[in-house]
Amino acid sequence: MPFDPEWVLALARDLPAPRPSRSEAERRAAEDIAAHLGRLGLHVEHRETPAPWGRALARLGFLVAWIGLGVVTTLPATPLAFRAFLFALILLSIRGASRIAARGARSDGLPRPSRHVIGTFPAGAAPPVRIVVATSLRSPPSRWMNAWINVVLFVFVAFGVVPLIPRVGASIRAHPSAGLGLLAGQWLSLMFLIAGPKGEATGPVRGDNRTGLALLVELARTWPKGLATRAGAMFVASPDGLGRLLPMLLEPPGPTLLVLLDAPGVGPDLFVVGRGPAARLAEAAARDLWVPHRRWRSGALDRQVPRVLRRAGLACVALSGTHGDRPIDPALLAAAAQLVDEVALRWARRAAPATAQGASPVRSSQNPG
Structure with a gap:
């Protein structure tokens, strides 16, 4: 299906403005994202993790x-x-x-148990490779x-x-x-x-990630069908970062790519954030697709992905916009979506074992034929 930036913008505007702490807006955003993923035919699960008493x-x-x-x-x-x-x-x-x-x-x-929204495509046997696209329900602190x-x-x-x-x-x-x-x-x-200050936010705040939530739903709608047999896809909206989901992300064992969306499309820049092979793969894909981007080695990835996940063997990369009161650029949203698809395709082709007899290879979005 073709990417629709106008629909993403409309959904981002309809979502409640996030706050750095737990609020009614966070609960409504989680319900909206779960409803949209369910309408797309995904299996939606609300996974609870222990209450953060820290x-x-x-x-x-x-x-x-x-x-x-x-x-x-x-x-x-x-x-x-x-x-x-x-x-x-x-x-x-x-x-x-x-x-x-x-x-x-x-x-x-x-402190209540954190509720993570997880959407997966209905499938039979678990594919050997997993691709997790995740974003935050909450405005992440710096x-x-x-x-x-x-x-x-x-x-x-x-x-x-x-x-x-x-x-x-x-x-x-x-x-x-x-x-x-x-x-x-x-x-x-x-x-x-x-x-401390009380009350709901009345406008965008630093770290406003509504574009990330909207893009998560649109990526689920337009996910390349060629990945279905080679890599399992998981779409996660998490309130407290992904460290609490470590057991789920590592079970069953296998190559796992984590792509984090952090306010993509908020102009004027798109940052490829991270270290290691996943970040290098994303940067190479951005160059090949002529996607304007900048490389950054800290920020969204450090805020949302604890070192324990990287030490556990997850390949992590984040696509981050420019935080603050900046206009949303539909072209940057489209570029971020194209880059996520391309990185997922390249990762599946690189990490998956030899193609089973009779299975068609995963093709790049640059060369669909």
């Missing part, structure tokens, strides 16, 4: 550390007459933080931004807070009310950091 535990640890810092910096240096006020303020801090955390849990929900935040926080604590403790203690001895002011400031900061 963020909730990190918030709890931050709460304990922040209040503990307030106790360490204020209580020992505060005269006995003021310690009762400090104890009262500490208890109010714990109570207020707990109420805000509980309210956030009621609105966002406690890996580099998270790294910089961690570095700045470490430097602040190691070189700012620790040497500051004795100075704060001396200041509180001279001015006992400073202890109350310091803890009150920490309490207000804690309330702001735990509460």
